[in-house]
Amino acid sequence: MKAKSRKNHARSSEKMTQLSKNSLVEGDCVAGLNSLPEGSIDLVFADPPFNIGYGYDVYHDRREADDYLAWSEAWIRAVHRVLKPSGTFWLAIGDEFAAELKVAAHRAIGFHLRSWVIWYYTFGVNCKKKFSRSHAHLFYFVKDAKNFTFNDDQIRVPSARQLVYADARANPSGRLPDDTWILRPHDVPDGFSADQDTWYVPRVCGTFKERAGWHGCQMPEQLLGRIIRLCSNPGDVVLDPFSGSGTTLVTAKKLDRRYFGFELSPDYAEQARKRLQETNIGDKLSGVENPFMTQHKVRKSGAGKGKKTARRT
Ligand SMILES: C[S@@+](CC[C@H](N)C(=O)[O-])C[C@H]1O[C@@H](n2cnc3c(N)ncnc32)[C@H](O)[C@@H]1O
Numbered sequence: 001m002k003a004k005s006r007k008n009h010a011r012s013s014e015k016m017t018q019l020s021k022n023s024l025v026e027g028d029c030v031a032g033l034n035s036l037p038e039g040s041i042d043l044v045f046a047d048p049p050f051n052i053g054y055g056y057d058v059y060h061d062r063r064e065a066d067d068y069l070a071w072s073e074a075w076i077r078a079v080h081r082v083l084k085p086s087g088t089f090w091l092a093i094g095d096e097f098a099a100e101l102k103v104a105a106h107r108a109i110g111f112h113l114r115s116w117v118i119w120y121y122t123f124g125v126n127c128k129k130k131f132s133r134s135h136a137h138l139f140y141f142v143k144d145a146k147n148f149t150f151n152d153d154q155i156r157v158p159s160a161r162q163l164v165y166a167d168a169r170a171n172p173s174g175r176l177p178d179d180t181w182i183l184r185p186h187d188v189p190d191g192f193s194a195d196q197d198t199w200y201v202p203r204v205c206g207t208f209k210e211r212a213g214w215h216g217c218q219m220p221e222q223l224l225g226r227i228i229r230l231c232s233n234p235g236d237v238v239l240d241p242f243s244g245s246g247t248t249l250v251t252a253k254k255l256d257r258r259y260f261g262f263e264l265s266p267d268y269a270e271q272a273r274k275r276l277q278e279t280n281i282g283d284k285l286s287g288v289e290n291p292f293m294t295q296h297k298v299r300k301s302g303a304g305k306g307k308k309t310a311r312r313t
Helices: 003-020 029-034 065-082 095-108 221-231 247-254 266-277
Strands: 023-026 041-046 083-093 112-120 135-142 198-200 237-240 258-263
Touching: 023 266, 029 065, 029 258, 041 065, 041 221, 065 083, 065 095, 083 095, 083 221, 095 112, 095 135, 221 247, 237 247, 247 258, 247 266, 258 266
Parallel strands: 023 258, 041 083, 041 237, 112 198, 237 258
Antiparallel strands: 083 135, 112 135
8 A cells, every 4th residue: 555545545434434433523613524534424403503693702793794605605514515415315404594604505416305384382482573483494415315314213103084084994103204394393392293304392491300501402311312223223323513502412312323513612522521421321312202291300499401592582
């Protein structure tokens, strides 16, 4: 082997060794992603800053729109590079930049959009002069429209034919998602089930036991659980470029996936690592699988633990 190629080989195996260790790296995700081997990741879930002026400790969340869009395109391109040919990319984004980022990921970068899922949540910020926001967009992209992991058996739910009509023609394995709009889940509890592409998962509210309490954008483990089960297999590598409180990595670990994350803030990274240390493979996901049937566990004091954090939406 020539010296240059030996050097490249050594560098690449060093990167692979880094990858095989489950880790959360402190620093900028664009540089971090670009330092990883091409085509090495199975699933990326990204919940970037929405550019709405949210108060993170280090990151400044109000850039010029063009600057934010150029940066978004840079990190989404870096995600595309590290994904395997069969890789999947989920992007959580607010209304402000959803349309532009969808076009960038699809048209400019070449991702294929499989679903545009709406995550409907309760406990958003109450608005007095406009409708209170109660949703975020979840874009489900794949690199190759014909080659991806889709474990539908992991997310199938009983159909109405099975539950209501006792119809012998019902598929005993249940059914796959519908495409349905519902305004308030409380008004139509039967019509807003986990099998539809408008998802009802409560936000991790301040009183929930699940709440880490030091990051205002903590996503629910149940939401990540559905994505990780569906789009990856045990042992696969799940990556989160914007780890925040570490929910993606914690959920991946519980579900026996390898995990890799980046986080700009040293403080968030340190606290998320603690959360990961307290997590074991096989642990039950926090939160309840069916929010209509079961109540969330709340703290006795009724308040969130740790320092108070504002909500993002
Ligand atoms: C919306 S939060 C992610 C919340 C996360 N989904 C959770 O469940 O906790 C976005 C995070 O991205 C981090 N961040 C911002 N710019 C970054 C960058 N260039 N590289 C890595 N992390 C970054 C912020 O510090 C913030 O913690």
